[in-house]
Amino acid sequence: MRLGDLVTPALLVDAALLEANLTTMAAALPGPRLRPHVKAHKCTALARRQAAYGHRAFTCATAREVQGMVDAGLGDDLLLANEVLDLRRLRGLEARVTVAVDSPETIQAAAGAGVAEVLIDINVGLPRCGCPPSGAGRLAEMAQRAGLQVRGVMGYEGHAQGLADRSERARLTEEAMQLLLEAHRQVGGDVISAGGTGTYDLNRWATEIQAGSYVLMDTAYAQLDLPFRQALGVLATVISVSRDGYAVCDCGLKALGMDHGKPSMEAGHQPLLVSDEHLTFAVGQPVKVGDRLRVLPAHLDPTIAYHERMHVVEGEEVVETWAVDLRGW
Numbered sequence: 039m040r041l042g043d044l045v046t047p048a049l050l051v052d053a054a055l056l057e058a059n060l061t062t063m064a065a066a067l068p069g070p071r072l073r074p075h076v077k078a079h080k081c082t083a084l085a086r087r088q089a090a091y092g093h094r095a096f097t098c099a100t101a102r103e104v105q106g107m108v109d110a111g112l113g114d115d116l117l118l119a120n121e122v123l124d125l126r127r128l129r130g131l132e133a134r135v136t137v138a139v140d141s142p143e144t145i146q147a148a149a150g151a152g153v154a155e156v157l158i159d160i161n162v163g164l165p166r167c168g169c170p171p172s173g174a175g176r177l178a179e180m181a182q183r184a185g186l187q188v189r190g191v192m193g194y195e196g197h198a199q200g201l202a203d204r205s206e207r208a209r210l211t212e213e214a215m216q217l218l219l220e221a222h223r224q225v226g227g228d229v230i231s232a233g234g235t236g237t238y239d240l241n242r243w244a245t246e247i248q249a250g251s252y253v254l255m256d257t258a259y260a261q262l263d264l265p266f267r268q269a270l271g272v273l274a275t276v277i278s279v280s281r282d283g284y285a286v287c288d289c290g291l292k293a294l295g296m297d298h299g300k301p302s303m304e305a306g307h308q309p310l311l312v313s314d315e316h317l318t319f320a321v322g323q324p325v326k327v328g329d330r331l332r333v334l335p336a337h338l339d340p341t342i343a344y345h346e347r348m349h350v351v352e353g354e355e356v357v358e359t360w361a362v363d364l365r366g367w
C-alpha cells in the first residue's frame with residue numbers, strides 16, 4: 039500500500055525515526071531501567087517493538103491496557119500506575135500485575151480483584167493521585183494486612199516533565215524524588231518507579247523510568263532538549279483552498295489531541311483554526327484541493343486514542359499497519 043491509498047485523516051509512524059527513538063532510549067536506559075508507558079501509544083505491536091529492544095516490563099494507565107497487554111503475551115511485569123477502582127478486568131489474568139494504591143479504598147479494590155502486588159503511589163508535587171510521603175508506611179502496612187505484597191513506591195513528577203529550562207526540570211525532579219525516597223524509607227521494597235520522557239536522563243533516583251512519549255514524540259516535547267524525534271504525524275487531505283491565502287484539510291479535533299495547543303505543519307503552513315473535522319491553515323507553499331500533507335500533533339497520547347490504527351511508513355510506502363488495540367477503559 040502507498041500513502042495515496044490511505045483514507046485520511048490517518049496516523050503515520052515514520053519507521054526510521056521510530057527505530058532511532060527506540061535505539062537512543064535503549065542505550066540510555068537499557069532493559070529494566072525503562073518501564074515504557076503504553077498509554078502513549080495504546081498499541082501492542084509497538085509495545086512488542088519496545089520489548090524487542092529489551093524492555094519487558096511495562097507501565098499501563100487503564101485496566102484495559104493491562105488486559106490487552108496480557109492478551110498479547112506481554113504480561114511479564116505490568117504496572118497499572120494509576121488508581122483504578124473497578125479492577126474486574128484484572129481478575130484471573132495469568133500475568134504479573136502490580137497496581138498503584140494510595141488509599142484504603144484502592145487497597146481494598148486491589149485485594150478484592152485478586153491482585154498480588156502493589157506499589158504505594160506517592161504525591162511528589164503533581165496535584166493528582168498519590169498519598170503524602172508521611173502516609174506511605176501506614177498504607178504499606180494496610181496493604182500487607184490485606185494480603186498484598188508491597189514491591190515499593192512510585193511517584194510521577196509530571197509537573198517537571200515539560201519545563202523548557204533543563205536546570206529547573208532537574209531541580210524539581212530532585213525535589214520530587216527526595217519525597218519519593220522519604221516514602222521509600224518507610225515502605226522498603228525493590229521498586230522506586232517514576233519519571234517520564236522529559237526527565238528520563240535527569241531522574242537518577244528511580245530504579246525504573248516510566249517514559250512513554252519518547253517513542254513517537256510530539257511537538258510539545260520536541261520543544262525540549264531531548265534526543266528523540268517526532269515520528270508521528272497525521273496524514274490529511276486538502277479539501278478546500280481559499281483565494282484569501284488560507285486552505286482547509288480534513289484533520290480536525292476528532293483526529294488531533296489539542297490540549298497542548300495547535301499542531302505543527304510542513305511547507306511553511308501555519309495552523310489558524312481547528313474545528314471538529316477541519317484544520318484551516320495559512321498557506322505556505324501553494325496547495326491545491328486533493329493534495330496530501332502531514333500534520334504533527336502537539337500531544338501524542340490523545341491524538342492516538344482518537345484513531346483505530348497507525349500506519350508505519352518508509353517514504354511513500356506503508357510497510358505495516360498496527361491496530362491501536364489498547365483503546366477504551
Ligand SMILES: Cc1ncc(COP(=O)(O)O)c(C=O)c1O
Nearest residue numbers: 119194233234235248249250251
Ligand atoms: C504515571 C505516569 N508515568 C509516566 C508518565 C510519562 O509519560 P511521558 O513519557 O509520555 O511523558 C506519565 C504521563 O502522563 C504518567 O502519567
